[in-house]
Amino acid sequence: MKPLPRIAIYGAGMIGNYLGGRLHDHAHIRLIARPHVAAALRAHGLSVSDLHGHQQQIAPDSLDLRTGPEAVRDADLVLVTVKSAATMDVAHELADILPAETPVISFQNGVRNTAELRAALPRHRVLAGMVPFNVTQPQTAHFHQGSSGELAIEHATAIAPFLATFAASGMPLQQHEDMQAVLWAKLLINLNNPLNALSGLPLREQLAQRPWRQCLALLQREGLRVLIAAGIRPAQLTALPARWLPHVLAMPDALFRRIAARMLAIDPVARSSTWDDLQAGRRTEVDYINGEIVALAASKKGRAPANARVVELVRQAERAYSPWHGQDLLQELMAAR
Numbered sequence: 159m160k161p162l163p164r165i166a167i168y169g170a171g172m173i174g175n176y177l178g179g180r181l182h183d184h185a186h187i188r189l190i191a192r193p194h195v196a197a198a199l200r201a202h203g204l205s206v207s208d209l210h211g212h213q214q215q216i217a218p219d220s221l222d223l224r225t226g227p228e229a230v231r232d233a234d235l236v237l238v239t240v241k242s243a244a245t246m247d248v249a250h251e252l253a254d255i256l257p258a259e260t261p262v263i264s265f266q267n268g269v270r271n272t273a274e275l276r277a278a279l280p281r282h283r284v285l286a287g288m289v290p291f292n293v294t295q296p297q298t299a300h301f302h303q304g305s306s307g308e309l310a311i312e313h314a315t316a317i318a319p320f321l322a323t324f325a326a327s328g329m330p331l332q333q334h335e336d337m338q339a340v341l342w343a344k345l346l347i348n349l350n351n352p353l354n355a356l357s358g359l360p361l362r363e364q365l366a367q368r369p370w371r372q373c374l375a376l377l378q379r380e381g382l383r384v385l386i387a388a389g390i391r392p393a394q395l396t397a398l399p400a401r402w403l404p405h406v407l408a409m410p411d412a413l414f415r416r417i418a419a420r421m422l423a424i425d426p427v428a429r430s431s432t433w434d435d436l437q438a439g440r441r442t443e444v445d446y447i448n449g450e451i452v453a454l455a456a457s458k459k460g461r462a463p464a465n466a467r468v469v470e471l472v473r474q475a476e477r478a479y480s481p482w483h484g485q486d487l488l489q490e491l492m493a494a495r
């Protein structure tokens with residue numbers, strides 16, 4: 159029998175622990191975690207579940223938990239699952255240790271993490287990945303997938319030896335020729351992350367309310383305009399092309415529920431990762447999401463005022479949080495234009 163591949167997961171948080179738990183029976187998983195996360199996993203083991211009924215409990219003594227970068231040395235594959243602001247640190251930590259033949263996948267939001275990893279790891283095969291679904295932590299050391307979708311990955315021969323492993327875990331890798339287009343399309347969806355965080359509501363409840371969807375439609379329209387001006391065509395990740403989403407989002411509630419039922423097929427407690435950051439008192443990824451639209455607009459001598467306002471509001475919320483009503487935020491964003 160072929161030995162199981164050794165997969166190191168760099169940054170065991172929501173995504174890292176969830177992917178690690180799902181892959182556990184099909185690979186030798188090594189989790190590189192902060193000491194407090196490793197301690198919780200040592201005490202409780204690792205539980206993973208999803209909205210389709212999958213449940214799995216991994217005992218503490220079956221977990222390979224590490225807290226330092228040297229743990230990647232003998233990996234066959236490294237998954238990077240830290241927040242965007244930590245990517246450069248991880249890249250430098252990997253550069254000193256990781257053998258050049260070991261492929262690295264960035265499973266992060268945003269459009270620049272893969273490029274940052276590549277710049278620091280020029281001899282390595284660094285691949286862009288994308289996680290379409292949401293993960294929450296309902297209890298200590300329990301990670302729950304709250305929405306659907308398949309992991310996306312850049313088409314590359316380096317990934318071929320791992321395709322069967324991911325498929326066996328129930329998380330097949332969908333290969334794409336143009337991952338940058340996939341990452342831009344995901345970024346348009348992630349424009350909702352700060353809105354969700356500012357709403358203080360679970361995603362399903364927030365998206366069921368028209369004013370919040372109108373806020374998102376406004377941010378996406380602005381985003382699409384900036385992308386078109388820069389010659390970027392986002393991939394189609396949902397049943398509808400990205401350019402149609404603002405129209406659907408702005409529909410009255412009853413029509414939206416009928417036409418876009420799939421967008422509301424989210425676990426009732428799921429929230430965006432930006433909400434998680436605000437709750438934990440961490441700096442959010444807003445610069446790598448809405449801020450990316452603002453920066454792209456500026457690079458073409460244009461403006462993205464609604465996204466810029468959202469960046470400012472999230473910065474304020476990082477200092478002192480208070481939730482918004484959808485209608486108030488909609489007026490605020492319309493006034494910013």
Ligand SMILES: NC(=O)C1=CN([C@@H]2O[C@H](COP(=O)(O)OP(=O)(O)OC[C@H]3O[C@@H](n4cnc5c(N)ncnc54)[C@H](OP(=O)(O)O)[C@@H]3O)[C@@H](O)[C@H]2O)C=CC1
Pocket residue numbers: 168169170171172173174190191192195239240241242244247248251265266267268289290291292293294430431434440443
């Ligand atoms: N959560 C979600 O539902 C989704 C998230 N994503 C994306 O996936 C990526 C990961 O997000 P998520 O899992 O939520 O993030 P988390 O913050 O939950 O997890 C990242 C973990 O990595 C740790 N970490 C950071 N730097 C290092 C390091 N050098 N060595 C070891 N550990 C480190 C962090 O610790 P510390 O906080 O102390 O730095 C944290 O515990 C992000 O880009 C996010 O946008 C994509 C889809 C859904």
Ligand SMILES: CC(C)(CO)C(=O)C(=O)O
Pocket residue numbers: 267289290291292293347348351429430431432
């Ligand atoms: C899945 C989604 C779009 C929303 O939860 C996300 O990427 C995030 O929370 O960062």
